[in-house]
Amino acid sequence: MTNTTSETGRSLTGKRYRLDRPELLAPAGNLEKLKFAVHYGADAVYIGGQKYGLRSNADNFSFEEMREGVEFAAKYGAKVFVATNIYAHNEDIEGLEEYLKNLEEAGIAAIIAADPIIIETALRVAPKLEVHLSTQQSTLNWQAVKFWKDEGLPRVVLAREASLEEIAEIKEHVDIEIEAFIHGAMCSSFSGRCVLSNHFTDRDSNRGGCCQSCRWKYDLFIDAEQFEDNGEQFTMGSKDLCMIEHLPDLIEVGIDSFKIEGRMKSIHYVATVVNAYRQAIDAYFEDPESYKLKPEWMEEIYKAANRPLNTGFFFDTPGAEDHIYGPEDKGSPYDFAGIVLDYDAATGIATIQQRNHFKPGQEVEFVGPGGRFFKQTVGELKDKEGNKLDAARHPLQEIHMTVEQPVKRMDMMRKRIGKA
Amino acid sequence: MTVKKPELLVTASNLEELQRLIAAGADAVLIGDSRFGTRVPGDFTHEQMAEAVSIAKQANRDVRIYVAMNNIVDNKMVEELPAYVTELERIGVDAVAFGDPAILMAVRANAPKLKLHWNAEMTSTNHDTANFWGRRGATRFVCARELNMEQIAGMKARTDLEVQVQVHGMTNIYHSKRSLVQSYMDFKKLAEGANANGDEADMYLMEADRPDERYPIFEDSNGTHIMSADDLCMIENLQELMEANIDSFKIEGLMKSVDYNETVVRAYRTAIDAYCKDPEHYRFQEEWLEAIQAKQHPDRELSYGFFYKEQVY
Missing domain, CATH: 3.20.20.70 (Aldolase class I)
Incomplete structure (x- = not known):
């Protein structure tokens, strides 16, 4: 992100065409x-x-x-x-x-x-x-x-x-x-x-069959000589x-x-x-x-x-x-872990639908519309019946856990990847 | 039984090639420049285009000159269109091949005598789209190379427009506005290196799982172009296309020698003439294909393209 915006914060022609909310x-x-x-x-x-x-x-x-x-x-x-x-x-x-x-x-x-x-x-x-x-x-x-x-x-x-x-x-x-x-x-x-997919895989890119061949790696030959035989390939x-x-x-x-x-x-x-x-x-x-x-x-x-x-x-x-030469970065070090289904303000317990493995002791973040945000450590986890869990391992399972700040239905919970 | 002779159209990189290909039997020649056209084999000035028209007129039969205006048009180009198409009309060019509505608007307003051939390459895929552009002034529809024989035959049955099909040579499979080879060279910090000039060098891409296929790639003022690894060759089955009218x-x-193109034109000329003379007794002659094979680059397979393929999506 090295490009700079116009100094004035105005459009390049200096005009404001409209200020309706896009x-x-x-x-x-x-x-x-x-x-x-x-x-x-x-x-x-x-x-x-x-x-x-x-x-x-x-x-x-x-x-x-x-x-x-x-x-x-x-x-x-x-x-x-x-x-x-x-x-x-x-x-x-x-x-x-x-x-x-x-x-x-x-x-x-x-x-x-x-x-x-x-x-x-x-x-x-x-x-x-x-x-x-x-x-x-x-x-x-x-x-x-x-x-x-x-x-x-x-x-x-x-x-x-x-x-x-x-x-x-x-x-x-x-x-x-x-x-x-x-x-x-x-x-x-x-x-x-672009019909790379058509040529490489007989899948019609312009009818929904694109297989993203543009992201594959290729060897570039110049005048019959391979340009690079050990470094990053062309893409x-x-x-x-x-x-x-x-x-x-x-x-x-x-x-x-x-x-x-x-x-x-x-x-x-x-x-x-x-x-x-x-x-x-x-x-x-x-x-x-x-x-x-x-x-x-x-x-x-x-x-x-x-x-x-x-x-x-x-x-x-x-x-x-x-362009992305060499291996693609994984990108974000965060993973989606759960969705808030319900929150009980009296007890401070949230019902969370599991979307990825998480367990007590893990750092998680809660995010909601408008920028609501807080971090906490996962405490005790229980299933719907009140049984204590060592981890939330089942997709879509309903999990009860104490949250440190109020949450709302459809808030998201994410975890940092890399910690077990 | 009389049969309407299909046109044999070929591209030419310069006046000499144009002359030779007309002599070899081309009925029409597509020329252009890389400002308004893209992937043209050579640049023609207006003077050279006028010369091309005059060469065509001197032929002992009706020969037409078309100009490629198949580039993706930006705002700057829009301003230059009226003058360019006005001049094409004055010179006596027969038609322009275009893929952007801006060209249609400019021709209708400034050069109404120029015929319009709709050619958006890979996105010209169905007969209703042909008819759409027909109602807006196009007289010809250039089929996408990704269609199969059945689709092409169906096309002609359901449009009044002339239908053009590529029967021989390479096809473009990817066009980017980006300078991808240059970007790669820059990434390698070899921008100043001896081989870094993509314009002059002969370049191709290879993919690990397809070691026999070499995809030509080149860069010019219009960006980066990647071409098919094989050359279409429909001479064995030309009859099917002639029967489909x-x-x-x-x-x-593009990217072929004059000698090669001349051989190819001759072969197709012979096949078309033989068919039109006596469709009932027409037989493909192996020697027509052999003449092409003798000049074919050993690394580039002659293929039926997508004519007999089913694609999934």
Whole structure:
């Protein structure tokens, strides 16, 4: 994270386009993740259905689960979007109309689509669904943004290659909502312009089969000579995007929706990252002039991180320091350990659903929305029946333990890795 | 029985190659420059493009010149588009191949006589998408190379647009805006080293589990490009594509010698002419393939690409 923000804290062109609060848009791989993302402060979540999405390995939602998700989100005033972002082949088209109508009926606010067949069909058969242009279209110029606006799209997700300056130019030329990825893993190619998986494994990357071949290691040969035979190999794998240190730039350039990547990521990841950005955005709008990044937001981000972080293309084209040569760091030294199901204020005992092994004597942290946070040592553990436990070893087991400060339902407990 | 002859289209890196490939039997030549096009085999100035048009006109049959504008367009490029396409129209170029709506807007506004060929490479995958771009002005749809024979045949049956299919040569499998080779060199602190110039060197990638496959990689002003380890070659099965009424067969000449491309054009020319003369009695002749095999790089397999493959997702 070596790039610097503009000194004034204003956008690069010196203009303030709008100071509406941008939407914080979070990924949700399943219903539980959706609930956590919303509870921790997402204004909208995007999910995948059973068809037409690019994460065929994610759990993905049935229409029934979508309805429940929409209902849950509505209580918080949040919206649910569905990614229908594949490039369809002829045989995928059958059933598309019905699928889109079902999304509309389930109360989905928008689809995120790249293929014109999906865009046109949605506009025709499901007029209450907004259509947002996916980053898979690699849109990088205002003229193309205007083209899609004229087609009836209220929002474009730009290519990840767009710089802050280019985003400012696009906002100057076209009055349309702009969504940009601000956090998470990145394709190192132009999105959609990569068929490595097709060639290496016969899996169709643009229909959800991506096997992340860009993160594999390769030998580079130059003029038939192997360039390096014992050191770190060549790779295309990128560090992950993190823009929390540059939030004023993103707001002041006029980005309307801040998108976090990661439909395959854990509850802990999504909730932690959303929590940090939520606090940062709210702090900025409370008092833009004296806004400052709080170190604890960064610390939280690092506790969820899977990979080293960088600022993508926002300031400059990524270089040597932005790719991951050699073994990938594990990232965070913390692991998700449990979810608070209940808390009894009279006894100070919390009911915790086990999400990972933990035991008495271990250091744990409790985290809740809005930055609630404390550390403690795990004391005595009991199961539902009141039997004493030497450790919480069973997935999803309900554990009773004394907590040193009040906790709330859906607070998370994490432990440091490395201690037995 | 009369059969509509499909077009034989090939890329050319310079005027000399263009002339030789037309003489060898190409009906159309795709040229361009690496500002508006990407992965073009050589850069043509407007003057050279005008010369190409004039060479095409002198041929003893109808030969067309297309210009590749398949780059990903940024804001700066948008400003340059009107002048560029206006000049292409004035020169008499027949069509541009494009993959960004900004090009469509610029051509419609400034150069309406230029035909528009939709080519978004790997994302041009279905007939409704073809028809979408058709309603907005495209006359031709260039199929993704990741489609199979059934999908391609189905495409032609359900669109009025001309359908173009690549039948020979390498395909692009990855395009990044990043300078990945340079980044790697910098990481190795060898940026000043003798071999650090990715532009000039012949480079490829190898992956431990696939020791027989060499994936060419190169860097230019448009970023990093990785290419297929094999060369498509559909000459044995060209009949199937002709029976499906595909309008244009493309030979990709990128990273190949003029001599090689000339041999390939001749082979396909012979096959197309033989089929169109007498479809009933057409038989593939082994010697057409053998002529190509004789010039084929030993490390690069000739393959059917995805034409007969089922992919999962």
